[in-house]
Amino acid sequence: MKSYSTLSLLxxxxxxxxxxxxxxxxxxxxxxVFRYNEHANITSLDPAFAKDQRNIWPTHQLYNTLVKLDExxxxxxxxAKNWSISEDGLTYTFELRSDVYFHKHRIFGQDSxxxxxxxDVEYSLKRLTDPKVASPGSWxxxxxxxxxxxxxxxxxxxxxxxxxxxxxxxxxxxxxxxPMEMNELDFQTSPIGTxxxxxxxxxxxxxxxxRKNELYFKTDDIGNPLPYLEAVAITFLPDKQSEFLAFVxxxxxxxxxxxxxxxxxxxxxxGELNPKFETNISMEKSxxxxxxxxxxxxxxxxxxxxxxxxxxxxxxxFDRDKMIKFLRNNIGIPAYRGFIPEGLSGRxxxxxxxxxxxxxxxxxxxxxxxxxxxxxxxxxxxxxxxxDLVEFIQKEVQKIGVRVEIDVMPPSTIRxxxxxxxxxxxxxxxxxxxxxxxxxxxxxxxxxxxxxxxxYTHFKNETYDxxxxxxxxxxxxxxxxxxxxxxxxxxxxxxxxxxxxxxxxVRFRSKAVEGLGINPFNLLDLSExxxxx
Numbered sequence: 462m463k464s465y466s467t468l469s470l471l472x473x474x475x476x477x478x479x480x481x482x483x484x485x486x487x488x489x490x491x492x493x494v495f496r497y498n499e500h501a502n503i504t505s506l507d508p509a510f511a512k513d514q515r516n517i518w519p520t521h522q523l524y525n526t527l528v529k530l531d532e533x534x535x536x537x538x539x540x541a542k543n544w545s546i547s548e549d550g551l552t553y554t555f556e557l558r559s560d561v562y563f564h565k566h567r568i569f570g571q572d573s574x575x576x577x578x579x580x581d582v583e584y585s586l587k588r589l590t591d592p593k594v595a596s597p598g599s600w601x602x603x604x605x606x607x608x609x610x611x612x613x614x615x616x617x618x619x620x621x622x623x624x625x626x627x628x629x630x631x632x633x634x635x636x637x638x639x640p641m642e643m644n645e646l647d648f649q650t651s652p653i654g655t656x657x658x659x660x661x662x663x664x665x666x667x668x669x670x671x672r673k674n675e676l677y678f679k680t681d682d683i684g685n686p687l688p689y690l691e692a693v694a695i696t697f698l699p700d701k702q703s704e705f706l707a708f709v710x711x712x713x714x715x716x717x718x719x720x721x722x723x724x725x726x727x728x729x730x731x732g733e734l735n736p737k738f739e740t741n742i743s744m745e746k747s748x749x750x751x752x753x754x755x756x757x758x759x760x761x762x763x764x765x766x767x768x769x770x771x772x773x774x775x776x777x778x779f780d781r782d783k784m785i786k787f788l789r790n791n792i793g794i795p796a797y798r799g800f801i802p803e804g805l806s807g808r809x810x811x812x813x814x815x816x817x818x819x820x821x822x823x824x825x826x827x828x829x830x831x832x833x834x835x836x837x838x839x840x841x842x843x844x845x846x847x848x849d850l851v852e853f854i855q856k857e858v859q860k861i862g863v864r865v866e867i868d869v870m871p872p873s874t875i876r877x878x879x880x881x882x883x884x885x886x887x888x889x890x891x892x893x894x895x896x897x898x899x900x901x902x903x904x905x906x907x908x909x910x911x912x913x914x915x916x917y918t919h920f921k922n923e924t925y926d927x928x929x930x931x932x933x934x935x936x937x938x939x940x941x942x943x944x945x946x947x948x949x950x951x952x953x954x955x956x957x958x959x960x961x962x963x964x965x966x967v968r969f970r971s972k973a974v975e976g977l978g979i980n981p982f983n984l985l986d987l988s989e990x991x992x993x994x
Contacts, residue, residue: 492973492992493691497715497985498704502697503669506660507648508637509589509596517634518985522671522693523564524637524654527555527582527616528628532980534804534896536628540577540638540655550623550936551606557582557614562676564659566651568642574676577638577655579610584641586618598635601894625936626897633894657688657988669695681989689976689991708969709738714992716969717983719792721849727969732791734969744969748804750893750981751964752796752901755841755854757957760919761885764832765839772956774824775839776814779857783816785962788849792967796960799949800891800901803963804981806938807898807945813953813960821861837863842879843888844872850961851888880912882919889917890964893982898945902929905952920957 501515511520529539538544541555557579565573586608589596604627607619620627630636640653652660655678658671671693679687696713698704701720705727708716719728727735734744755775757766765771781795794802799809825837839858843851848869855865870878879887893900903909906929909916925948932944952958966983976989 490691492994493689494694495690495692495715495974495987495990495992496694496696496713497717498696498698498707498713500697500699500701500704502666502699503695505648506652506663508585508634508639508654509594509598511634511637512597514983519669519671519695520634520637520654521656521984522658522987523652523656523660524634524639525561525656526634526636526638527631530629530632530896530980530982532978534981536632540582544628546628550625551620553618553620553627554611555582555616555618557616558678559614560678561655562678563640563655564653564674565676566646566653568646568651568653569640575640577640578613579616580613581640582616582638583608583610585638586636588639589635596635598633601630601633601635623934623936625933625938625941626895626899629895629897632896658690658693661692666697668697671695677988679988688988690987693987709742711741711971714971714974715977715985717967717985719790719967724790728790728792730786730790741972742969743972743974744967745979746792746965746967747979748794748802748981749964749966749983750802750804750896751890752800752802753793753890753961753964754796754800754888755959755961756879756887756889756918757959758882758885758887758918759921759957760882763885764834765828765837766885768828768832769955770824770831771828771837772959773814774821774828774861775858775863776956776959777817777821777824778861778863779854780816781962784850784853788853789962792965793962794965796962799953800904800958800960801898801945801949802893802901805893805896805898805901807942807949809946809949809953811950811953814956818857818861825862838866839863839886840866840868841886841888842868842870842875842884844875845869846872847888879917882911882917887917891915896981898942898949899929899932902932902945902948905948905957918957920952920955922951922955925951 499515503515503519505516508520508524511517525539527541528536531537540557540561542558544555546553561577562574569575588594590599590602604620604622604624605618606621609617611617657674657677659674661670661672663669673688673691677687681687702722705723707713729735757772759766785791785793785795797813797815799813801808841851851867855867858865875887878884891901904915905920907921907926910919911917928944928948932941935941966979968979970977973993975991
């Protein structure tokens, strides 16, 4: 009996020692693992479904595209080493790099990998329009007439009509290159790309683990192979407060954006990092290609929605500076200058709508005289996340003699009703799909009326349509930007929307993290990230 107890004690001590060694080894290697949380969960690692941030971030680590954007929104080669565009702007020809290989996988046979070919690019892009795939990114190829691999290293894309922003479209994660063999595999268990990291393990709802791709074709400025990290670990804590606590406790390396649950604890009212976190955390922010706005449905039977004077009055009725300072802790840029956000060329030079309550009251009086409506009304539809902003606008607009009601509904319901033209006024946002202002201006082109396009306001203006169509045919950037500015000015004048603010990317990172960077698309690129011990 005594002998058995001794052996048991010895066995227990060995287990403790092994556990201790394992923990120490984990700590020693923690600087090689980047950890972040995706509270919305990841739904797919198939780039054909990379339509929102939760899916875009991991697919960016796994895959590459023909071309990419740098932090200044300049198009650079990625898998393509060079390209040319025909004089008529209809044909794009890309020559591929010869040093890009797919992640190792048994499907490639004995060598377990192979070089990326132009045929893979053809397969990947054509797949976006395959009805069996049903990709939400199929629109990216809507102007494409033909895609053809001329040989193993040259791919040619022909357009139906000029679209100067097409090169920017190809930087979308939808256009990531996958091997032709993927038609035999499952993206949940075997996603194969060429990115800095390769798939290791995905426990649905628990954790996604990516490992370093030893075959990655890129190096740093002095020739060191990338990436520096050994792994990326993504957790799926659904609660934003829990995510914040995990970050401040050092269990996560990175936090993106602000949530009301922790906003006032993490940053000051002036938008600076709370001094108590300065020792361990760094904060960065920059313009984000996202415009937050309220939209008017102009085909409504409501006299208010039809009246330009009424729409202009609401635009003048509230103080955007005050709204951003007190409700968003100065994160965001008050939207006085049209619909195109900060960071894109072609913005209107017109000042737009500053806070002028007396002018707003005069316009409401004009509306009453023109229509005979004695008590103007406005119902704003929003989801719960923006209720504080909308309540602020409600209180301010009621001061100019307009009765305002708020209709709170789930985001999915708002999207559905907005598309069907069932909401007189709705809160919405437009995040750029590609780095050209035409992306924003397309929301007001009459041929894009919802539900078949993104023109949810049903704005129609003959001059605007002519400028829009002319802009699509011009390849000279400066001339095209002049047309963009004229369109944006028209939107200010006609007021089919109330621009609220141009959003900003705000990132918080552990001070152990270097090389993370920040960009107007809020794209997470971990290929050059380092962590110190």
